[in-house]
Amino acid sequence: MRARIIGAVVLVGAALAVVASTASGGTQAANSITVWLQTDAQATNWEPIVKAANAAFQKDHPGVAVNVQYQTWGNHLQKLDASLAGGSAPDVIEMGNTEMTKYMAAGAFQDLTSDKASIPNSSTWLDGLAASGRYGGKLYGVPYYAGSRVITYRTDLFKKAGLKVPTSLAQFAANAKKLAAQNKQKGFSPVYIAGEDWYVAMSFVYDFGGSIATQVSGKWKGTLASPRSIAGLTAFKNFWTTASRARKTADENTPPGYDVYKQGLAASMTGQAWYSCCVGDQFKTVTAQFVMPSHVKGQPMPGFLGGSDLAVPVGGNKALGVDWIKAYTSTASMTSLRAIGNIPNTTSLLGNTVNERAAKKSWFVPTAKNWVNVENGNILRNMLAQILQGRLTVKQAAQSASDNITSVLNG
Amino acid sequence: MTPDPAPHGAAAVVEAAPLPTVRRRPFTLQAVGRGAVPYLLVAPVVVAIVAILGYPLFKLVTLSFQEYGLPQLIQRHGEWVGLANYRSVLSDPVFWDTLVRTLVFTAANVLLTMVLGTLIALLLVRLSTPIRILLMTGLVLVWSMPAVVAVQVWFWITNYQNGVLNYVLTEMHVGDFFQHDWYSSPFSQLAMVTALIVWGAIPFVTVSVYAGLAQVPGELVEAAQIDGASPLRVFRDVTFPILKPILLILTSLSIIWDFGVFTQPYLLIGASHVDASNYLMGVYVYIEGYAHSEFGRGAAISILMLLIVAVMSVFYVRRMVRMEETG
Numbered sequence: 001m002r003a004r005i006i007g008a009v010v011l012v013g014a015a016l017a018v019v020a021s022t023a024s025g026g027t028q029a030a031n032s033i034t035v036w037l038q039t040d041a042q043a044t045n046w047e048p049i050v051k052a053a054n055a056a057f058q059k060d061h062p063g064v065a066v067n068v069q070y071q072t073w074g075n076h077l078q079k080l081d082a083s084l085a086g087g088s089a090p091d092v093i094e095m096g097n098t099e100m101t102k103y104m105a106a107g108a109f110q111d112l113t114s115d116k117a118s119i120p121n122s123s124t125w126l127d128g129l130a131a132s133g134r135y136g137g138k139l140y141g142v143p144y145y146a147g148s149r150v151i152t153y154r155t156d157l158f159k160k161a162g163l164k165v166p167t168s169l170a171q172f173a174a175n176a177k178k179l180a181a182q183n184k185q186k187g188f189s190p191v192y193i194a195g196e197d198w199y200v201a202m203s204f205v206y207d208f209g210g211s212i213a214t215q216v217s218g219k220w221k222g223t224l225a226s227p228r229s230i231a232g233l234t235a236f237k238n239f240w241t242t243a244s245r246a247r248k249t250a251d252e253n254t255p256p257g258y259d260v261y262k263q264g265l266a267a268s269m270t271g272q273a274w275y276s277c278c279v280g281d282q283f284k285t286v287t288a289q290f291v292m293p294s295h296v297k298g299q300p301m302p303g304f305l306g307g308s309d310l311a312v313p314v315g316g317n318k319a320l321g322v323d324w325i326k327a328y329t330s331t332a333s334m335t336s337l338r339a340i341g342n343i344p345n346t347t348s349l350l351g352n353t354v355n356e357r358a359a360k361k362s363w364f365v366p367t368a369k370n371w372v373n374v375e376n377g378n379i380l381r382n383m384l385a386q387i388l389q390g391r392l393t394v395k396q397a398a399q400s401a402s403d404n405i406t407s408v409l410n411g
Numbered sequence: 412m413t414p415d416p417a418p419h420g421a422a423a424v425v426e427a428a429p430l431p432t433v434r435r436r437p438f439t440l441q442a443v444g445r446g447a448v449p450y451l452l453v454a455p456v457v458v459a460i461v462a463i464l465g466y467p468l469f470k471l472v473t474l475s476f477q478e479y480g481l482p483q484l485i486q487r488h489g490e491w492v493g494l495a496n497y498r499s500v501l502s503d504p505v506f507w508d509t510l511v512r513t514l515v516f517t518a519a520n521v522l523l524t525m526v527l528g529t530l531i532a533l534l535l536v537r538l539s540t541p542i543r544i545l546l547m548t549g550l551v552l553v554w555s556m557p558a559v560v561a562v563q564v565w566f567w568i569t570n571y572q573n574g575v576l577n578y579v580l581t582e583m584h585v586g587d588f589f590q591h592d593w594y595s596s597p598f599s600q601l602a603m604v605t606a607l608i609v610w611g612a613i614p615f616v617t618v619s620v621y622a623g624l625a626q627v628p629g630e631l632v633e634a635a636q637i638d639g640a641s642p643l644r645v646f647r648d649v650t651f652p653i654l655k656p657i658l659l660i661l662t663s664l665s666i667i668w669d670f671g672v673f674t675q676p677y678l679l680i681g682a683s684h685v686d687a688s689n690y691l692m693g694v695y696v697y698i699e700g701y702a703h704s705e706f707g708r709g710a711a712i713s714i715l716m717l718l719i720v721a722v723m724s725v726f727y728v729r730r731m732v733r734m735e736e737t738g
Contacts, residue, residue, distance in 0.1 A: 083569040084485050104702070106481035186570065187590055196683070237655065247571040247592055251683040255572065265572075314485060378686040389595065 005161075012236070017192070018142070023314050030067040033320045036080075040072045041094075053328035060323060080313070084108060089313035091321040093208040094144060097132035097307045098365050098375065105369030109311040111137045115322050118331045121346035123169070128305040128362045129345060132267045135367070141309030142325050142347035145337050147305045148358035149199060149292075152275050153268035155184065156286040165290045168297040169207075169239065174214050176243035179267045191243035192266035195388045197252040198383035199304040200270050205232035205300045206363040207294050211227035213366040213405055220409035222402030225395065229402075235295060237387055238263070248388040251381060261373070264371070273355035274341060289354045305362035368409045379404050437685055471710050479707035486588070489707065496711035505687050505695070510719075513692040514668060516601060520669040523609045528616025529654075532648075535621050547618075562678040565607050569593040594680065604676045604691075608669065618659050623657040624650070653655040658733065663727035667720055673697060675736035692716055 025198045041050055055065040059141035071079065077099060102267065103109060116122050116139050125143045133141025138158045154390035158164075158175075161182050166172035183190075193200050201211060210229030213222050213241065218300070223229055246260070262280035270292070292301040310328070312321040327333070334344040338351070343359050350356050365371050374380070383401035386392040392400070475496055477489030500506050531550075535543055556564075568576050571592055580588040594600045627650050635645045651658075673693030677685060685694050695714065700709020 078701070081481070081484060087485060087487070102481065106485060106704075108485050238483070247590070249592055249595055249684065250571065251681070251682070255668065259573070327628065370703075373703050376682075376698065378683060381683060382686045382688065391596075 001249060006142060006145070007123060022260055026176075033317055034067045034069060035092040035096045035313045035323060036069050036071050036076065036090045038076070039072055040069050043141050043340075045340045046337075047342075049333055050328070053333055054329070054335070056330065057327040060327075061320065064320060074411070080108075082245065084313065084315070087315055090322055091312060091316035093313055094308050095141060095311055097129060097141075097305075097309055098310055098325065099147075099372065100132045100311070101135060101367045102369050102372045103141045103311075103335070108313055109140040110314055110318050110321075111138050111140065112142065112312065112317065112318075112322060117395070119151075119282055119322070119326055121334070121348060123199050124342070124346045124348045126307075126345055126347060128359070128364055129303055129307045129309070131364060131367065132307070133309045133311070134165055136241050141311045144308040144310050144329065145334075145345060146307030146359060147272050147274065147341040147354050148163065148305055148343065148362065149271060150273050150289045150354050150358050151268050152258075152279065152285060152287060152289050153293050154261075154286055155268075155288050157267045162409065166293050168293050169235070169295040169301070171297075172293055173239055173242050176239075181241075187265055187311070189243065189245040189260065189266045190268065191239075192246055192257045192260050192269040193240055193244040194246045194250040195240070195248035195254045196250060196384045197245075197270065198380035198384060201233065201236045201384055202363065203292065203301050203303055204236035205229045205295075208235060215366070215368070220406060221368065222405035222409070224402040224405065225399040230398055232239035233387065236384075237374075237394060240388060244392045249385045257391055267284075269283055270282050271359070273353075291354060291358045299360050300358065302361045302363045303358050305359055305364060366409065370409050370411060373411075374405055377404075377408060379408070415698075444704055444736060471713060475710035475714050479705075481704040484704070484706065489653060491515050493709070494706050500708060500715065501712050505690070507685070508649075509690040509692055509695045512601075512690070516605065516691060517666060520605055520608050520612075521665045523605070524616055524665055524669075525658065527609065528613045529658070531613065531617045532620035532624060535617070536624055539584040548616035548631055552613060554618075556611070557609065558674040559678065561607060561611055562675060565603070565679060571602060586616045591724070595685070600684070601676070601691075602682045604679050607675050607679060608672060610666060611652045611675075612668070616665070619657055619661055620654060623654045627653050659731050663724055663731075666723055666727075670720055670723070671716065674718050 025177065037050065041047065043129075050068060054068070057066060058064060071094075073096065076093075080089065080103075112119075112342055118140055122142075126146060129143035131148050133139060133143060157179060158232050161175070161178045163175045163178060166175050172191070174300065179190035180188070205211065205224070205228075208228050208231040210226055210232045211223045212229075213220050213224075215221075224233070245265075252271070256275075256278075257266070257271045258275050258278040258280075259271050260266050261275075261283070262278065264283075273289065276287055276289060292303060293299070294301045310325045312325075313316050329345060331346075331349070334346060338344045338349055342357055344350070350359075365375075379401050383397045386397040391397075442444050445462060474489065476487075476493060477483070478492045478495070479489040483489045523598060529548075535546060538546065544545060545668065568574055571577075571590055574593075576593070577588040577591050591601075593603055631649050632645055635649050640648070671693050672691060676689075676691050679698065680694075685698065690698070692712075696709055696712045699705055
């Protein structure tokens with residue numbers, strides 16, 4: 001009994017200590033702001049743009065220090081969760097566009113609707129990117145930059161086979177057959193596509209007029225089993241079987257396509273536009289890019305538009321945070337970001353690079369608060385593995401994934 | 412109990428004397444101080460355990476009765492929902508599938524670990540010293556390798572494109588293993604995880620059993636052999652009974668470890684491949700709790716896991732205690 005009382009006293013004491021320690025956090029000096037950007041912006045050609053934005057910000061706010069902290073994609077959300085729980089969230093955070101909805105729905109960000117008019121280029125923001133920062137008719141995320149997915153290919157191999165840049169999916173498939181016939185190395189892919197690369201597979205779905213899920217009177221409904229989605233998935237299966245010797249259960253990061261390409265085991269590959277960075281010295285001069293063609297001749301296939309938004313978490317200093325965002329997304333800043341290969345957040349600066357041409361026709365994931373759970377539950381990847389391995393028919397796999405998605409999105 | 416100094420004959424006299432009712436210590440401050448000493452001595456440990464284990468456990472239990480998702484995390488205030496989390500978990504077919512899969516997985520892993528570990532220990536006894544040292548060094552190296560590093564090495568060995576395993580098997584003409592996918596189905600994924608876990612767990616079992624074998628008296632084994640007992644018989648009737656307590660402890664520890672294993676399956680199968688078809692309990696609770704930001708539901712699953720492990724442990728602890736009493 002006595003031991004139990006002692007235990008209880010200690011427990012209460014410990015509880016008080018913890019409460020006291022959490023309550024003391026969260027105070028923020030008004031003479032500095034904290035900004036979380038991804039490590040991408042740490043690159044030598046990128047960081048000067050951040051520094052220039054800081055200088056522009058400080059011109060309006062003399063004496064306010066800008067504390068830029070670089071985060072990694074892998075764990076920045078866990079860190080954000082912890083800082084939100086501890087009341088020490090940053091004043092500005094970079095969020096991936098697919099990560100936004102869950103946090104907007106949970107009330108993690110401050111409403112920036114009334115500031116929109118004063119943010120540079122807000123009337124010409126890229127549609128696809130701007131959509132990811134809106135929730136329930138309010139603005140929470142300011143578009144930052146985007147990147148699209150394209151085909152990176154070996155001009156020497158294409159030339160040797162007498163091939164031109166394909167203008168339709170059927171032509172690309174025919175190209176793949178010729179390339180396979182000319183390059184007999186074991187494991188050689190005419191078009192390297194990881195089996196579970198759902199960004200590519202869903203592009204086929206959207207190209208055939210299908211979709212992942214739609215919202216009907218407040219309820220989400222999986223639509224992968226619709227006839228058009230099935231047509232897209234079937235086309236993906238056929239194209240993949242013809243063109244790729246990648247592992248059927250591989251995702252697009254292990255190994256990244258450029259690792260295979262670098263070894264000379266691919267005539268082309270799908271991936272982000274920046275994949276051209278890493279094709280290996282021996283192929284640097286014989287590498288070019290084009291936009292993935294649609295099954296409709298002369299059209300591009302809609303691609304996934306990846307990108308980032310800037311948001312002000314609750315507890316952050318909104319006035320200063322928004323002013324920093326204005327400085328960082330200014331026309332001057334966007335021009336510099338474009339110069340290093342990114343897609344700027346405004347159509348007014350769009351040019352005609354392959355990256356930008358691909359961005360003109362794009363699709364985006366359903367803006368449901370539980371969408372992230374579809375991603376980290378690997379529902380789409382599992383479906384693709386089942387289809388490519390032939391464990392299930394396209395229809396069976398799509399139906400089961402679609403039902404799963406319906407229940408996760410409404411859960 | 413102080414020994415009675417009175418000679419045997421004096422017993423009657425003592426009995427005749429008026430009995431001091433109960434021998435109670437006089438209630439003085441000194442006595443209280445003396446009585447408190449053991450508690451004071453044990454206090455640091457109790458405080459440390461309560462602070463490190465007790466408080467989080469208490470928080471976990473309260474969390475499991477709350478709706479605690481991302482919105483609640485931001486407002487720093489959960490909503491009390493009673494048993495709703497438990498109801499939702501227990502009515503989720505994924506939970507039951509995962510539980511059954513994890514129990515089968517645990518049984519397979521523990522069995523393989525114990526059998527192989529014991530066999531290698533028995534082998535160690537019969538080896539010449541240099542070979543024994545070599546094998547022992549190998550085992551200790553395996554033991555000292557962190558799980559994360561081991562996963563990377565296994566991942567490389569079994570790599571689809573450039574894996575050394577596919578290369579060697581093909582070169583040895585076992586078959587065409589070029590681009591063989593060792594992770595093509597949930598079963599093969601979990602089989603690879605099993606191989607990795609058993610490989611990593613064998614050294615501990617082997618070293619412990621090897622130490623236990625030192626306790627088996629040589630004369631007993633010799634006597635049994637002279638009586639004509641086969642090696643198998645000697646193991647069953649002489650060696651095994653002596654090793655039994657060690658084997659029981661090792662088995663119950665292995666069950667606890669393998670049931671809640673996370674690092675190996677999550678990293679070897681990979682974040683982009685763990686799904687409802689290959690979840691083990693440790694991975695399941697991580698995905699539900701952290702990846703989906705359903706902290707209340709995650710807490711409920713953790714508590715259920717704790718109860719399951721406790722039930723399994725009680726079974727072994729009871730057997731162990733009984734064995735201590737009898738022998």
